Amino acid sequence: MNTENLPPQNIESETNKLNSELNLTTDKKQNSRKKLYIVIFICLAIVGFSVAGYLYVSNSHKIKNTNQKVIGVKKLIAKPISTDFTAVILANGDTKINDRTWFKNPVEKPITDFTVLDKSNLYVDTCLDNECVKKQADPAYKFYAIGKLSDGSDIILAAFQFAPITNMIFLTKNGNNTILQNYSEDYFEQITHKFNSQTGVNTKIDQTISYPELNLPSTITLNGSNFILNTNSSPGISSIGSPITDSSKNLSNYSKSIYGPVSKETRVGSGTTYQADRYYVTGFDTRPYYYQPAPALGEYKAGKITFNDKSNNKDIFDNGFHGCSFGGSFYDIVLDSKATFSISAKTNDGQSLYEMNNAATSEIYIQTLKAYNDQNFNNPTGKQVSMQDFLTQHSIVFYKNSLGQYSALYNTSYIAGGGCGKPVVYLYPTKTTKVSVKVDANITNSIPEYNNGWNVIAQPDGTLTNGDNAIYRNLFWEGIGKSYPDINSGILVKQADLKDTVVHNLKELGLNSQERTDFLEYWLPKLPKTPYVRLTWFGTNQVNKIAPLKISPNPDTLIRIFLDSEGLNQPIKLPTEKLSSIPRKGFTVVEWGGLIR
Helix, strand or coil: CCCCCCCCCCHHHHHHHHHHHHHHHHHHHHHHHHHHHHHHHHHHHHHHHHHHHHHHHHHHHHHHHHHCEECCCCCCCCCCCCCCCCCEECCCCCEEECCEEEEEEEEECCCCCCCCCCCHHHCCCCCCCHHHCCCCCCCCEEEEEEEEECCCCEEEEEEECCCCCCEEEEEEECCEEEEEHHHCHHHHHHHHHHHHCCCCCCEEEECCCCCHHHCCCCEEEECCEEEEECCCCCCCCCCCCCCCCCCCEEEEEEEEECCEEEEEEEECCCCCCEEEEEEEEECCCCCEEEEEECCCCCCECCCCEEECCCCECCCCEECCCCCCECCCCCEEEECCCCCCEEEEEEECCCCEEEEECCHHHCHHHHHHHHHHHHCCCCCCCCCCCCHHHHHHCCCEEEEECCCCCEEEEEEHHHCCCCCCEEEEEEEECCCCEEEEEEECCEEEEEECCCCCCEEEEECCCCCEECCCCCEECCEEEEEEECCCCCCCCEEEEEHHHHHHHHHHHHHHCCCCHHHHHHHHHHHHHHCCCCCEEEEEEECHHHHHHHCCEEEECCCCEEEEEEEEEEEECCCCCCCECCCCCCCCCCCEEEEEEEEEC
16 A cells, blocks of 8 residues: 555544544543442441440440349240340349349238139139138138239239149239130149130130240259259249248258259158259249259169060169159259269160169168068069079169269169059949049059950949940959159148048048948058057149049049058148048049058
8 A cells, every 4th residue: 555645644633543542441430439439438337336336335235234144045944935034133032034023022912803713603613623622711822912014013822822733923903804825724724614715805815925934944054064844843833931840851952943942852762872862943923933953864664674694674764763653853863972883774765873882781771672672562472582582683873963963863673662552442323324444553463454454334323344245343452553652741640640530531532432442442551650640632633743543434523532540650741631522413433542651
């Protein structure tokens, strides 16, 4: 291409034009960068102010609360409800949690407008327990304010006075009452259907209200050791209004928890080298919640323990045997510092079990075997068991708990009183009726044969026949029940007055002539011969927890009594038990039984 013929160009002008365009482009880029920097600065400023504000509020909140004693937050609760709560101890010792204040010292509060509980003519209709009727003029319950809501409602504990069998919690404000069914289970267990039909306009039942601090966790840590909630015995019955002075127990403060003070209780008289202990938290509802040091081993059914001698146990092992049932809140530990142990077995869940090396000369083995041979409901033949046989059957094994103690598991076939002593059941239908009876217990002996339950033809006079065409006056059973009640009251009697007292008690409890004769014929020769005897009578509600009955058709009246007796060389202080009876209406079932310690 020939460039010489092209017209001349103004190079300087083009250069200036190019520089102008370049400068314009540069200015645009610089302006964009400035905008970007401004945006970034604003974002950083917002974040900075937010962080500063959070820290300021957080620090202010901490400073604000330094004068309050907070004893816990975010605790594990046994029931599936909110697990967040903060407990603040007030200057007077009360505890504030959210809208609730729990009193350190409950105050008796007369309640005169609570439908049903203050109506003496409704006692029989609203309670199936023997102790519920005493004197028509006496109130069945006493009421205690145990807390208060921020809206002015009082939190009331209704404590049953005739026997420590049940409690109820309700809210009251301006004469209007709300029963908290979640915390009145024992009461509703027996009479909900009758109670609902008789509540008045000022009383209602709430099934939803739940307070996390009253639902204690399955595991707590005390003094650095883990403890497990005993679900068989928790919660217990409040002793408010009738403090227990049972001289058979020693009580001491053990620790503190967010849920209340922790006490250790030891049953006196177990032995010099072993003892029965239990721990409990006294909740804000004034009721005891029982704990055992982890792992708190419970029942092991047949085949769940394998011994080193290659035997697979055919018997049930359990801890905490007290009365005619297992699953009690006490557990036995070895105190003998000279005792040595060797691993002898493994459980199906991997726990090591031990046996004592000097077992034949150990007090816990000697006393357990003696008690079995002296009072062996599990061995109706009366044949004495030798120490060698007792040891061969691995009658006592031990596990090591979180406190480093050796805690006992008992072979339930070789334990004294290993059953409820001769409970007998009488059936009185209004007409000839086919009746099915089942006992929720481990039956060890029965007449007629139990066979997973009795199916009999019952006559109005109590005569019974079953498939073998034999005639029976009652149904007899022995066995191991479930949760055995604590002894919180009783009747202390001198030996010379024992027979007359028992006869009088049986009349008070409502047994007829034949039932009293049967009871005395069996139990009178077996009662202790000591200078003093403690008699404690359990009623229907308590016996239902030892060994629940399932009867079809349902009886109209159920009367169950059970005598727990103990021989004493010296008198003890014990709240006096009040006895009463209920009228027999319609199809009536009566049962009596007993246990001698």
